[in-house]
Amino acid sequence: MQSVISISGVSKTYASGFKALEDINLEIRRGEIFALLGPNGAGKTTLISIICGIVNRTAGTVLVDGHDIGRDYRTTRSLIGLVPQELTADMWETVFNACAYSRGLFGKSANPGYIEKVLRDLSLWDKRDAKSRQLSGGMKRRLLIAKALAHEPRILFLDEPTAGVDVELRHDLWEMVRRLRDDGVTIILTTHYIEEAEQMADRIGIINGGKIILVEDKAELMRKLGRKQLVLELRETLSELPSQLDRYKLERSEDGKRLTYIYDTKAERPGIASLLRDLDAAGIGFRDLDTEQSSLEDIFVGLLREKQ
Structure with missing residues (x-):
C-alpha cells in the first residue's frame, strides 16, 4: 500500500540536551488507521508535532504525500488536521464560527454546507450558536475534532482524542473515525486506552524512549505475540x-x-x-x-x- 507519510532518520534533541527522538524511521500507509502507542514521555507528541510543523526536527526528513514538510510547508499543513490533547478554544466564539474560521485559515472558500455536515456528524449542530465556554468537556473535545476537519484534510492526527470523555462519546468517536477511514482519510491515533487501539487500528507502532521498537499489522501482532x-x-x-x-x-x-x-x-x-x-x-x-x-x-x- 502506498505511503502517505514517510519519516526517515528523524531525531529531536532540545537545547537542554534531552534527546526526545532518535533516528525514527516510519512509513504510514494511505487510508489506514495507525495507532502510535507508548508510555508517558516516549516521544509520541513530539513526533506528531514535527510532522505537523509545530516542532522543528534536529535531523532527518519527513514527506507528507510526497511533499517535504520544510520546503512545502503550506501544502503539507493543508493536508493535515490535528486534534491536540489540550482542550484549547476561543471561549467566546460560537461553535459554527470557530469551524468556519479554522477553514478560512487554510485558504478554503466558505462552505456552510460542509461545516454543517461536520457538526452534524459530531452531534454538534444543535450547539452551533453556543459559545465554547458553554460546552461540556465532551462537547469541547468534539469541537476540537470539528475544527481539525473543517478544511477537509486527508490526514488526521488524533492525540489522545478520548482522554477524559465518557464511554458513550468514546464509542461515538470510534464510529466517526471508522467513517473517515472509509472515506479515504488516513488516521494517526495516540492513546493511553489500549482497548481503543485494539478496536480501531489497522497497524500498531510502539515507541519507547524516543525510539520505535515495533511496527506491525494489528492482526499479525496479535497472532505472533x-x-x-x-x-x-x-x-x-x-x-x-x-x-x-x-x-x-x-x-x-x-x-x-x-x-x-x-x-x-x-x-x-x-x-x-x-x-x-x-x-x-x-x-x-x-x-x-x-x-x-x-x-x-x-x-x-x-x-x-x-x-x-
Whole structure:
C-alpha cells in the first residue's frame, strides 16, 4: 500500500540536551488507521508535532504525500488536521464560527454546507450558536475534532482524542473515525486506552524512549505475540499428571480440579484436538472448558518490560 507519510532518520534533541527522538524511521500507509502507542514521555507528541510543523526536527526528513514538510510547508499543513490533547478554544466564539474560521485559515472558500455536515456528524449542530465556554468537556473535545476537519484534510492526527470523555462519546468517536477511514482519510491515533487501539487500528507502532521498537499489522501482532490458554474444569480431582501428557506442559491447580494449557504460535505446542484425545486416552474427563486470548494491552506491557 502506498505511503502517505514517510519519516526517515528523524531525531529531536532540545537545547537542554534531552534527546526526545532518535533516528525514527516510519512509513504510514494511505487510508489506514495507525495507532502510535507508548508510555508517558516516549516521544509520541513530539513526533506528531514535527510532522505537523509545530516542532522543528534536529535531523532527518519527513514527506507528507510526497511533499517535504520544510520546503512545502503550506501544502503539507493543508493536508493535515490535528486534534491536540489540550482542550484549547476561543471561549467566546460560537461553535459554527470557530469551524468556519479554522477553514478560512487554510485558504478554503466558505462552505456552510460542509461545516454543517461536520457538526452534524459530531452531534454538534444543535450547539452551533453556543459559545465554547458553554460546552461540556465532551462537547469541547468534539469541537476540537470539528475544527481539525473543517478544511477537509486527508490526514488526521488524533492525540489522545478520548482522554477524559465518557464511554458513550468514546464509542461515538470510534464510529466517526471508522467513517473517515472509509472515506479515504488516513488516521494517526495516540492513546493511553489500549482497548481503543485494539478496536480501531489497522497497524500498531510502539515507541519507547524516543525510539520505535515495533511496527506491525494489528492482526499479525496479535497472532505472533498473543498468548492463548485453554482452561479445563475436571470431573474428578487429579493428584498428579500422567507422564504421557508431559509434552503439553499443563498447569494443574492446587486443588487438582483444573488444568490450564497455554499455547501460542511461537511455542509450537500441539493443538487442542491432540490434547483432548490424549486426555481421553489417559482417562481424564472434564465437565467444562474455556478459552482466553491475551489482549493488545498484555502484549504492549510485555514488550515494554522486555525493553527495560
